Amino acid sequence: MTYAPILSPEVATAKSEGHALVALESTIITHGMPYPQNLETARRVEAEVRAAGAVPATIAVIDGQLHAGLTDAQLENLAQAQGVSKLSRADLAACMAAGGTGATTVAATMIGAHLAGIKVFATGGIGGVHKGAEDSFDISADLRELSETPVTVVAAGAKAILDLPKTLEVLETYGVPVIAYGQDVFPAFWSAASDLIAPLRMDSAADIAAAHALRAQLGLPGGQLIANPIPAEAEIAKTEIDPIIVQAMAEAGAQGIAGKAVTPFLLQRIFELTEGRSLEANIALVLNNARLAAAIARELG
Template sequence: MIDIHYSPEVADARASGAPLVALESTIITHGMPWPQNVETAREVEATIRAEGAVPATIAVLSGRLHVGLTDDELETLGQAKDVAKLSRADIAACIATGGTGATTVAATMIAAHLAGIRVFATGGIGGVHRGAETSFDISADLIELATTPVTVVAAGAKAILDLPKTLEVLETNGVPVIAYGQDDFPAFWSRASGLGAPLRMDSAEDIARAAETRTAMGLSGGQLVANPIPQEYEIAQEVIGPIIEAALDEAEAQGIKGKAVTPFLLDHIFRATDGASLTANIALVLNNARLGAGIARALAGK
């Protein structure tokens, strides 16, 4: 069994049966500049604590899988250079070779499951990239959702993706896609994508019961809970849509490929929106943290 280092806070929560919410670390290393990345990470953790749960930020530090980071470790990771971006394909190699890496959605789900954590709050999942019919660029997050029994709370899939194809792949792999409090599948910065969500639930308790029922039935995989961004922070589709298209065109012109695509697009969109996309991103992550804590509390109560 892999050696996992638990922070004192997470170790205490595991011992007492307190509700835990996993958090990824690529938002710290690849999503925002320092010091805003660390400030945001601390704010997300504080939000989960305020909602009666315990945050567990996950990362690989010097070859050791950490579930929960101390304040000093969070600060160090936030300023580290050349941190690997880890998914299912490379997390084991990073640990084996003594590397340092930040976890994506897929890698965070794997680590959370190893640690017995059933809920994970993030910004948006990866999915099918536009043009995937020729590039075959499909995020490992989708297969992880079909494989690993963790409930993932996100503001849908990132809006830079092909959302119809992303929903199709999730459906093919039997992943429940649950819109929270609305019928429309949210589109990250926008509350609505124009695509109907396969399922709708209006309470954390219902989502927790659905997770328990899947376990009781022996069904593999997790759940995607699509939680719309708070209305006051959303960027309307008619505003963000042309900006995304321009960013995609620029990425293609520069030959940006693979793991470099998403950070490039997010940076382009940040500059094109004068920072509004980052403000929205922080708001939706905090919103997802609140819902994730509610689901974790409901599961802990069972």
């Protein structure tokens, strides 16, 4: 028996009528920014998906139940909730079994989307290989999930605090298509371009949707990573952001911060060092990814 998530009325109607659907993660709400900015941003992203011709389905666990699509009241409650778990593949079932409430990361959102029959997911940036992973073995479960779960993930690349060359190497090893949208280089989250050539390039949502469908027809497991560069007007230049990342990482090391605490610390410190511009850029790239994801979902029908 396959577990079926609870669908919101909007998502249930969209599925029954054959409308395009786009999954959204919920950690941006619970772990990304304070209330009420988190709620405002969640509503903006959902509105962006609707404006682009698709229906948003925010994935989360509420009181032990996996949901695909949240009502506005549920969205507001989640935005104000305390002690919400951050869920990936390893702890998704445990949280549900205990009747807990949890926000889904990229990996867990992919699982929830697939169980709900949703083929496309828009996020900010995926997790990846952390710097120093040759010693810490700190590699995000997002990469393995992309190789196993057939969902096309639209992101602005991997978070720039990560080791991007190693992240691309692991994705290649896992057989995950990494497709840069509209450019030849791999984007670097807050910056539109890194120094890395993207493995693949596509210039239209139709081509991306066709590749998704053909992977299923060929019997290939896993999804696709669509690396969508941040809009030029919102980006922070690589020459500006790179020294800030280096400083934040040095401070994390000096304070002995490790494991799951590293990413939240780095993102908060980068926010402070950029006087809030990193968060503004983050919101802009998520909105941009929502638009492209909706276009891909429409092509997939």
